[in-house]
Every structure is written in structure tokens, then in C-alpha cells.
Amino acid sequence: MLGNFSFCNPTKLYFGEDSLQYLNEELPKYGKNVQLIYGSGSIKKNGIYDQIVEILRANGKEIFEDGGVMPNPTVEKLHEGIQIARENHVDLLLAVGGGSCCDYAKAVSVSVNCEEEPWEKYYIRFEEPTCEIIPVGCVLTMAGTGSEMNAGSVITNHESKLKIGHVYGESVMPKFSILNPKFTFTLPKYQMVAGIYDIFNHICEQYFSGEDDNTSDYISEALMKSVVHSSRIAVKNPEDYEARSNIMWTATWALNTLVSRGKSTDWMVHMLGQSVGAYTDATHGMTLSAVSLPYYRYIMPYGLQKFVRFAKEVWGINGNGKTDEQIAEEGLSAMENWMRELGLAMKISEIGVTEDMIEGIANGTFIMEGGYKVFTHDDVVAVLRECM
Numbered sequence: 001m002l003g004n005f006s007f008c009n010p011t012k013l014y015f016g017e018d019s020l021q022y023l024n025e026e027l028p029k030y031g032k033n034v035q036l037i038y039g040s041g042s043i044k045k046n047g048i049y050d051q052i053v054e055i056l057r058a059n060g061k062e063i064f065e066d067g068g069v070m071p072n073p074t075v076e077k078l079h080e081g082i083q084i085a086r087e088n089h090v091d092l093l094l095a096v097g098g099g100s101c102c103d104y105a106k107a108v109s110v111s112v113n114c115e116e117e118p119w120e121k122y123y124i125r126f127e128e129p130t131c132e133i134i135p136v137g138c139v140l141t142m143a144g145t146g147s148e149m150n151a152g153s154v155i156t157n158h159e160s161k162l163k164i165g166h167v168y169g170e171s172v173m174p175k176f177s178i179l180n181p182k183f184t185f186t187l188p189k190y191q192m193v194a195g196i197y198d199i200f201n202h203i204c205e206q207y208f209s210g211e212d213d214n215t216s217d218y219i220s221e222a223l224m225k226s227v228v229h230s231s232r233i234a235v236k237n238p239e240d241y242e243a244r245s246n247i248m249w250t251a252t253w254a255l256n257t258l259v260s261r262g263k264s265t266d267w268m269v270h271m272l273g274q275s276v277g278a279y280t281d282a283t284h285g286m287t288l289s290a291v292s293l294p295y296y297r298y299i300m301p302y303g304l305q306k307f308v309r310f311a312k313e314v315w316g317i318n319g320n321g322k323t324d325e326q327i328a329e330e331g332l333s334a335m336e337n338w339m340r341e342l343g344l345a346m347k348i349s350e351i352g353v354t355e356d357m358i359e360g361i362a363n364g365t366f367i368m369e370g371g372y373k374v375f376t377h378d379d380v381v382a383v384l385r386e387c388m
Contacts, residue, residue, distance in 0.1 A: 099145025144195025
């Protein structure tokens, strides 16, 4: 049975080769001062920075730069962004980059006018903002997180070795996002495939929960098949516009809350991956790929029928003459072959985890209750050891 739920997503999207021109339609809605948020500076090499600055200046905006956002934004960087916004009375936070820039912008947006320590309020106590929120707009240059159309924001605290995400209310969602698939063409292959797996796993986290045969499951299966098909094309030809367009669009739908409707949702792969990332600072998508298969093989007996469906509907496994366990395992083996085809990290030891980190990573793993099995600490440790 499809349960009761609400769905609201106020983010306006502009998609396509000419989508950046619509920044001209959005900018007049906000005040003069714009905080321009970006990462390591690749947008200056590929020309995107110049295009955006030209549009901002043409619209009479004062630009306050906030570059250097790292792949896993830190508490220290968050405080830098807060200071820039406060000192310059910023009216709009414009994030240009991938999910990390978008996540960071949302964290700054709820923190500028917050009188408390943001890390404690939002990432330890998981409270909602009670202060004025600075609006966020996004120009996406990497597909993966779906942060351009959701209220999630992940921040890393290296001192406490915690990487924590907070999903805020709809008021924190970007007001607009601009998605030009060509802006993703110059992304290194490693980052592209990490983003592709992030997309796929977002769908899995929502799909592998509950026993209901509902619309969300059918949508999820179509999205997963789209990712697999387009990824194989993009790996061979990163500038295939159709493939990169489909990947970018699927990333948005994978985590804009649509396919979670009517589902309890799991998210344990993300909890494991984020805790690994807190210790290693490894690329997010690679932390997910490195823990996924041991986790799914561990919980498969508890959600066997969904894994059978996954094998048949997503991977085309023929079930004739096979047990449910055999079908389910063939599905996960097909998924593993695809992951290896992309060149993803398959073990946490590949991304910097050593044996002496296991207990700490387990301690930093939040336990979620929406999947097929609620983990104990021992379960977490067992899966992490399988991931080595």
C-alpha cells in the first residue's frame, strides 16, 4: 500500500545548452550583493567563471568571491563563508560547481543569521533554522549529488572525525538551478564515474526499503536503467551530449525527494560511506562504491524479494530454474561487473582505510532504521571488515 505523504519541491530548473542565459531572469529578483561560491578554480580554466561574472556585472551585481570549496566542505570553510556573507550583507549565494558547492551554500545560507554555533545546532542536534535564510542559486558543473534540487547539506568536521548530512525543510532548497550538460564535459573521468555511482546509490537507498509494490519502485527502476545505459556511453565518450544530459537529469530526479515518496528509505550505505570519508577525505562516490556490495550482500536475506526484483527488472536476470537466492546474487554480480567496468573503488582499503581505523569508522556511523535490517555496532564492524 502506498502510504500517506506530501511532496513539494519549489526549486526552478533551467536545463540545456542555453540554460545559463536564464540567470538574467533570476538575478533581478535579488539584491545587489552576490557571494560567488566555487571550488578549486577549474571554472576559471574552462571559461564558465568568465561567463557568469559577465552576466552578474551586466545585472549590476557586486561580486564577493568565496572560492576554494573542497570536495568535502569543512566546518572551518563554513565559518569562512559565513564571515564573507555577514561582512558584505550578501543577498544571494550563487554556487557554481558540483554538489559540494551546493551543499556548502545551503549550510552558509542557514548560518549567516544564526546566533548559535551552526555545527552544534544543525549537524549535532539536527534542528531547523529559526533565523532568516539567505537564498541560494546553483549553476551545476558536476552531476551526482542532486543537491541542486534538494535541501540536503553535508559538512565534515575533521576534529571530531564526523561527516554529517542534514536535510532541511523546503525553504532551504535552491531557489533556482541551471543545468547545462556541456558544463560537465571537462570533469576528470574519476570524478565523473564517482558522480554516476552517487546517482545510482541514491536510488538504491530509497528502492531497497519497504515491501510495497508502488509507483516509486517503478520510477526508480527506470532511473537506474537509464544511469547504467548512459554511463556506458559516457565512459567511452565523455562528450556524448545525450548521455551526459540523461546522467545529469537522472541525478536531479534521483534525490529531489520524488522517489522516496511512500518509502521508509535506508541510507546505511551513505552512513558507512560518510564515516569512511570523515577519516580518509576520499571522494564521496568512491566511498559509497567501496561499501555497497558487502552491505547489500549482508542485508539481502532480509529483503530477498526486492533483490530478486532488482535482478530481474534492472539487470535482466532470467530466473528460470533458479532459487530466489541465486537470482538475487546474480543481480548483485551484474551490478558488480558494471561497477568494475566504470573503474569504481571496490574496497575501502583502496581509498585509504587501514585496519586501525575500522573501530573509529564504526563509531562514527549513524544507524538508520528504514532499511531491511537495523544494524548493531557489530553489524557495522562486520560489513566494514568485508569492505577491506
